[in-house]
Amino acid sequence: MASGCLGYMRCWTLLVGLGFCAFVPGGRATPAQTAEGAMDRFRQVDAIRTKDHAGFVDGLGGLHRDEDGLKADEKRYLRFLDGWEANYEGRYAQAEAAFRDVMAIADDDMLGTRATAMLMNNLTGQGKYAEAYAMASRAVDTLPVVTDPEARFSLLANLSQMLTFAGQPELGLKYAEMMLKATPAGQSPCQAMVQKVTALEGARELTDRSPELLNTIDICKADRQPIFADTMSLILVDRLFAEHKLDQALATVERIEPAIQTSRYFPHIIDLASQRARIYEAMGKPEEARKAALQTVALNHPGDVNEALRIAYRVLYSIDKAQGNDAGALDYYERYVIQDQGYLRDANVRNAAYEAASQHFRAEKLETEGLSKENRILRLQQALDAKAVETSRLYMVVMSLVLLSIVFWMVRIKRSQLRFKWLSSCDGLTGIFHHQHFVGEAERALRVLEKRGGEGCLVFLDLDHFKQVNDAHGHAVGDAVLKHAVAVFKGQLRKADLLGRLGGEEFGMLLMDTPRLQGSVVAERVRQALESSPLVVEGVVVAFSVSIGLACTDTTGYGLQDLCRAADAALYQAKHLGRNRVVVDGDEISGRLRVSSPH
Numbered sequence: 001m002a003s004g005c006l007g008y009m010r011c012w013t014l015l016v017g018l019g020f021c022a023f024v025p026g027g028r029a030t031p032a033q034t035a036e037g038a039m040d041r042f043r044q045v046d047a048i049r050t051k052d053h054a055g056f057v058d059g060l061g062g063l064h065r066d067e068d069g070l071k072a073d074e075k076r077y078l079r080f081l082d083g084w085e086a087n088y089e090g091r092y093a094q095a096e097a098a099f100r101d102v103m104a105i106a107d108d109d110m111l112g113t114r115a116t117a118m119l120m121n122n123l124t125g126q127g128k129y130a131e132a133y134a135m136a137s138r139a140v141d142t143l144p145v146v147t148d149p150e151a152r153f154s155l156l157a158n159l160s161q162m163l164t165f166a167g168q169p170e171l172g173l174k175y176a177e178m179m180l181k182a183t184p185a186g187q188s189p190c191q192a193m194v195q196k197v198t199a200l201e202g203a204r205e206l207t208d209r210s211p212e213l214l215n216t217i218d219i220c221k222a223d224r225q226p227i228f229a230d231t232m233s234l235i236l237v238d239r240l241f242a243e244h245k246l247d248q249a250l251a252t253v254e255r256i257e258p259a260i261q262t263s264r265y266f267p268h269i270i271d272l273a274s275q276r277a278r279i280y281e282a283m284g285k286p287e288e289a290r291k292a293a294l295q296t297v298a299l300n301h302p303g304d305v306n307e308a309l310r311i312a313y314r315v316l317y318s319i320d321k322a323q324g325n326d327a328g329a330l331d332y333y334e335r336y337v338i339q340d341q342g343y344l345r346d347a348n349v350r351n352a353a354y355e356a357a358s359q360h361f362r363a364e365k366l367e368t369e370g371l372s373k374e375n376r377i378l379r380l381q382q383a384l385d386a387k388a389v390e391t392s393r394l395y396m397v398v399m400s401l402v403l404l405s406i407v408f409w410m411v412r413i414k415r416s417q418l419r420f421k422w423l424s425s426c427d428g429l430t431g432i433f434h435h436q437h438f439v440g441e442a443e444r445a446l447r448v449l450e451k452r453g454g455e456g457c458l459v460f461l462d463l464d465h466f467k468q469v470n471d472a473h474g475h476a477v478g479d480a481v482l483k484h485a486v487a488v489f490k491g492q493l494r495k496a497d498l499l500g501r502l503g504g505e506e507f508g509m510l511l512m513d514t515p516r517l518q519g520s521v522v523a524e525r526v527r528q529a530l531e532s533s534p535l536v537v538e539g540v541v542v543a544f545s546v547s548i549g550l551a552c553t554d555t556t557g558y559g560l561q562d563l564c565r566a567a568d569a570a571l572y573q574a575k576h577l578g579r580n581r582v583v584v585d586g587d588e589i590s591g592r593l594r595v596s597s598p599h
């Protein structure tokens with residue numbers, strides 16, 4: 001089944017709601033604040049947000065008790081701190097309102113810039129990616145004029161975090177490095193290092209021995225920043241697990257548990273439980289694994305979609321499957337798929353929003369450049385007018401140049417728009433449709449089929465034991481296998497058929513104008529083609545196979561959801577019956593279970 005989730009997603013989940021908000025504000029006061037010593041109380045409470053969160057909540061309560069006598073700027077500061085706390089607790093709508101109130105008064109002073117930075121974090125937490133990325137691209141423009149160290153630090157931190165989350169870890173790293181430089185002498189580099197490690201995790205450059213990771217845990221502990229230290233420790237658990245150092249991973253989980261129970265930071269609590277579940281599962285302790293996975297599920301609320309639940313349901317599914325409890329396994333598998341697809345949907349929306357914002361950003365820049373070119377040419381034209389005869393000839397030449405350059409820029413803008421449109425519909429690794437685009441195209445194609453009464457088949461394909469390919473030959477060879485498999489699939493399809501990557505090593509095909517019998521023949525042909533063409537990398541033969549589930553419009557109708565459910569169930573059967581085979585949905589109901597395989 002598809003693995004789906006990437007490292008930067010985990011990192012984001014571990015930091016969401018926390019936002020980053022400057023280093024300890026206390027070292028420096030603006031003239032207005034010095035004049036009003038009362039502001040110091042606010043700054044003291046502000047300073048312990050993440051270090052001593054319980055103390056911060058108490059302090060905030062104290063400030064509210066004296067609310068009636070507060071001046072306008074103190075009320076604004078209080079509103080900001082309320083917003084921060086709401087964000088921490090996951091009350092995103094309330095936090096958003098508070099940050100917007102602070103920005104409405106002024107968004108270019110220190111507090112306004114901090115509120116802007118926090119709002120970017122907040123909008124991302126709420127999945128409002130388009131607005132968040134549009135704000136981020138504006139924030140990049142304002143960065144050169146933000147001189148207040150606290151506001152600048154906060155902006156850099158949130159930009160780094162958002163870009164890493166948007167799948168741009170190299171850019172995230174760039175802003176993390178700028179944060180490190182912006183950390184004033186004497187201040188701990190804990191928060192800047194957390195961002196740097198997060199970006200490195202996003203770029204898949206961390207191991208359990210990476211000095212950046214291990215040092216940052218120590219640095220944040222020394223700075224008495226338990227939440228940031230725990231965030232790093234949870235990444236360490238993840239890396240240890242990836243390296244199969246299960247005893248060490250479990251020991252780390254046990255070690256950090258008391259601190260996490262004290263801070264009561266929800267993303268950490270559920271992450272810890274799900275990590276424990278998958279470690280026990282890998283250790284071959286199914287009962288402990290089941291207990292931890294059920295605990296993860298119980299901690300969440302109905303309708304929640306997150307990485308911890310995805311892991312928990314996968315563990316529960318595997319245990320029931322191994323113990324022969326097929327009904328339980330199928331139930332957990334369905335829940336797992338909902339979590340997995342929820343993640344993929346979110347990732348697709350996020351990526352499309354990022355692409356749209358960066359495209360808009362670039363397009364705006366191009367327009368500005370085009371306009372300033374035009375202005376220069378017009379000034380030139382006025383000067384030429386004074387110079388009688390030759391001027392008009394030159395004028396013609398210049399005008400042609402203007403026209404040419406406008407046409408040139410328009411073509412470039414159009415080309416980059418088309419390119420971004422194409423990129424946002426395709427999977428980066430294999431170049432075929434990504435999940436969201438495949439679903440849209442398949443729905444359109446099915447409506448066409450239904451209108452003219454044609455028949456079609458939906459095929460789900462999942463490479464077998466792909467994890468072992470990665471483990472045995474490395475991730476780069478795993479990627480090459482995925483590309484190779486797509487080339488083989490393409491060779492078996494007609495122009496009208498659709499092909500998409502649904503996630504990890506899972507693919508989908510829609511065979512147009514194909515009745516059930518012909519569909520099963522095509523599916524079997526695909527299976528055989530893959531089996532008979534292993535990938536050869538530097539003389540090493542990497543053999544692999546595929547399990548296939550097929551469903552057709554003659555039994556399910558033309559609704560994509562029904563087709564998906566049926567194809568998914570058939571694929572589950574194909575895996576269950578031993579893999580490397582085709583199972584055709586519906587045939588087993590009539591007692592004619594059609595299973596084709598090499599066995």
Ligand SMILES: Nc1nc2c(ncn2[C@@H]2O[C@H](COP(=O)(O)OP(=O)(O)OP(=O)(O)O)[C@@H](O)[C@H]2O)c(=O)[nH]1
Nearest residue numbers: 001002003463464465466467468475478479504505
């Ligand atoms: N190389 C590479 N691996 C990926 C990619 N996406 C997901 N994977 C890996 O695919 C593997 C999927 O593992 P599982 O979900 O356990 O599935 P499986 O190993 O194929 O097991 P079965 O489906 O039951 O046969 C995980 O190890 C993922 O890390 C990718 O883009 N490239």
